[in-house]
Amino acid sequence: xxxxxxxxxxxxxxxxxxxxxxxxxxxxxxxSAHSFVEWWAGQSFQFEKAVAIFVGSGNNGGDGLAIARLLxxxxxxxxxFTCFDSEDKLSPDTSTNLNLLPAGIPVESxxxxxxxxxxxxxxxxxxxxxxxxLRPKAISIIEKINSFLGKxxxxxxxxxxxxxxxESLSNLTPVVSASFTLTFSFPKLSLLFxxxxxxxxxxxxxxxxxxDESHERLEGENYYLQKKDVIPLHRRFHRFSHKGDFGxxxxxxGQKGKMGAAILAAKAALRTGSGLVTLQIPESERQIIQIAVxxxxxxxxxxxxxxxxxxxxxxxxxxxxxxxVLSSFFTSTHCPLVIDADGLNLLASHPELIAKIPKGSILTxxxxxxxxxxxxxxxxxxxxxxxGREFCLKYELNLVIKGANSAICLADGRVIFNxxxxxxxxxxxxxxxxxxxxxxxxxxGYSPISAVLCGVYHHGLAGEIAGSDYGRSMIxxxxxxxxxxxxxxxxxx
Ligand SMILES: NC(=O)C1=CN([C@@H]2O[C@H](COP(=O)(O)OP(=O)(O)OC[C@H]3O[C@@H](n4cnc5c(N)ncnc54)[C@H](OP(=O)(O)O)[C@@H]3O)[C@@H](O)[C@H]2O)[C@H](O)CC1
Ligand SMILES: [K+]
Numbered sequence: 277x278x279x280x281x282x283x284x285x286x287x288x289x290x291x292x293x294x295x296x297x298x299x300x301x302x303x304x305x306x307x308s309a310h311s312f313v314e315w316w317a318g319q320s321f322q323f324e325k326a327v328a329i330f331v332g333s334g335n336n337g338g339d340g341l342a343i344a345r346l347l348x349x350x351x352x353x354x355x356x357f358t359c360f361d362s363e364d365k366l367s368p369d370t371s372t373n374l375n376l377l378p379a380g381i382p383v384e385s386x387x388x389x390x391x392x393x394x395x396x397x398x399x400x401x402x403x404x405x406x407x408x409x410l411r412p413k414a415i416s417i418i419e420k421i422n423s424f425l426g427k428x429x430x431x432x433x434x435x436x437x438x439x440x441x442x443e444s445l446s447n448l449t450p451v452v453s454a455s456f457t458l459t460f461s462f463p464k465l466s467l468l469f470x471x472x473x474x475x476x477x478x479x480x481x482x483x484x485x486x487x488d489e490s491h492e493r494l495e496g497e498n499y500y501l502q503k504k505d506v507i508p509l510h511r512r513f514h515r516f517s518h519k520g521d522f523g524x525x526x527x528x529x530g531q532k533g534k535m536g537a538a539i540l541a542a543k544a545a546l547r548t549g550s551g552l553v554t555l556q557i558p559e560s561e562r563q564i565i566q567i568a569v570x571x572x573x574x575x576x577x578x579x580x581x582x583x584x585x586x587x588x589x590x591x592x593x594x595x596x597x598x599x600x601v602l603s604s605f606f607t608s609t610h611c612p613l614v615i616d617a618d619g620l621n622l623l624a625s626h627p628e629l630i631a632k633i634p635k636g637s638i639l640t641x642x643x644x645x646x647x648x649x650x651x652x653x654x655x656x657x658x659x660x661x662x663x664g665r666e667f668c669l670k671y672e673l674n675l676v677i678k679g680a681n682s683a684i685c686l687a688d689g690r691v692i693f694n695x696x697x698x699x700x701x702x703x704x705x706x707x708x709x710x711x712x713x714x715x716x717x718x719x720x721g722y723s724p725i726s727a728v729l730c731g732v733y734h735h736g737l738a739g740e741i742a743g744s745d746y747g748r749s750m751i752x753x754x755x756x757x758x759x760x761x762x763x764x765x766x767x768x769x
Pocket of ligand 1: 286289290304305308332333334335336337338339367401402403404405406407408409410411414433434435460461
């Protein structure tokens with residue numbers, strides 16, 4: 277799995293890579309520029325006017341100069357806008373790239389940029405080298421770049437200029453508001469925070485040939501979950517496998533008027549491959565379940581939890597369950613649980629029960645549920661993750677902080693950011709689907725860590741698949757129906 281390093285570690289990463297493979301920093305910059313231009317070529321852009329490229333004096337600016345040369349070579353009309361006072365301020369590789377720029381490319385001061393004359397802007401002013409408060413001139417440059425907003429796309433190189441790589445900003449005013457951020461080697465941590473979504477735009481990770489192992493050798497507990505990581509975690513079944521091998525799961529969910537949550541969770545568990553799904557629901561609501569999900573069984577009284585391989589608790593449940601019932605359920609249950617929605621709200625009201633939850637269980641709060649569970653509203657994702665991580669280490673639980681790039685805090689102290697998903701998943705019932713997917717993997721004998729990684733990744737991928745068909749019209753049922761395609765995309769049968 278790809279480790280997410282800090283901005284300060286980028287220089288060490290590059291140096292190690294250079295020493296091991298004999299690649300110079302200039303060659304690495306060239307690779308970065310090539311990866312950007314290859315991505316660009318795959319987008320089939322049709323721009324009528326020129327592309328403006330803002331370049332700073334550090335290596336982020338050097339990337340921009342190399343990109344300018346390569347785009348121009350490919351027939352694209354580019355103008356370079358320099359964000360430095362004198363050439364002796366340039367980093368050595370940036371200076372080399374300025375000298376390599378073909379004579380025909382106009383090079384002007386950033387002050388002369390007229391937003392009406394360009395079709396697109398590339399922002400390679402500041403990258404991971406930003407330190408401390410932005411100086412006034414840098415703020416003016418960022419405002420100049422942002423004067424292009426509404427006139428065309430802004431492509432930020434590595435980071436939107438002004439965004440620190442590892443901090444959470446409460447005020448995003450002096451930050452470039454990118455349409456796309458194309459980040460090299462690993463996603464910088466701050467690109468994954470919900471409070472920065474408006475300046476990051478679409479996030480694209482570009483490979484510049486530094487292997488995952490080189491990242492792994494450096495300190496850090498944050499990781500980025502990708503398709504290649506998830507494939508080997510799946511259990512393989514054979515032709516003699518029977519429905520018992522695929523697990524017996526219980527979903528304790530639903531109340532009058534909220535049976536949709538129970539239906540979505542049950543359907544998701546079945547589509548993820550559960551052999552037997554039982555719903556624990558109020559008896560008055562049984563008909564809707566038997567009609568909507570004929571494959572599922574229903575029970576109406578508390579059951580013996582030993583009969584199940586995994587249990588999900590919470591979707592549409594309401595909060596009428598007594599603390600005594602919940603306490604004895606946790607104490608008598610030994611299989612891992614998935615706790616969501618009202619299950620989390622019950623825990624928020626009775627935090628003394630948290631220590632009784634079976635180890636390895638998975639809690640899946642969205643940001644609102646997270647605030648209730650931890651008793652504070654966090655505006656900084658960095659703070660949220662820190663608290664979540666300590667919680668998981670203390671109680672040996674796993675936590676999925678849901679959202680774009682869901683952050684998964686594992687019981688072993690790692691924090692894993694998911695790469696799959698789409699903005700179209702922000703619709704009712706999508707969380708219930710995740711509960712069903714997770715309990716299904718747990719029931720199939722996956723370890724809690726494999727279950728949470730596979731589950732969160734599939735959920736996002738199914739969302740992408742359904743989103744590509746339905747766009748903003750996507751509903752949670754479409755996501756359930758896309759689960760089979762997400763298995764096909766990973767070649768899991
Ligand atoms: N492995 C990789 O990912 C590679 C990434 N590359 C690119 O390199 C940059 C990092 O380059 P670096 O030279 O370390 O730093 P930057 O270009 O991001 O920033 C340096 C400039 O920032 C100015 N600065 C710093 N702090 C401030 C501030 N508070 N206000 C205003 N300006 C600031 C600094 O100016 P000084 O006057 O302080 O020197 C520099 O101008 C990375 O992001 C990638 O894009 C490599 O190309 C290949 C490998
Ligand atoms: K930048």
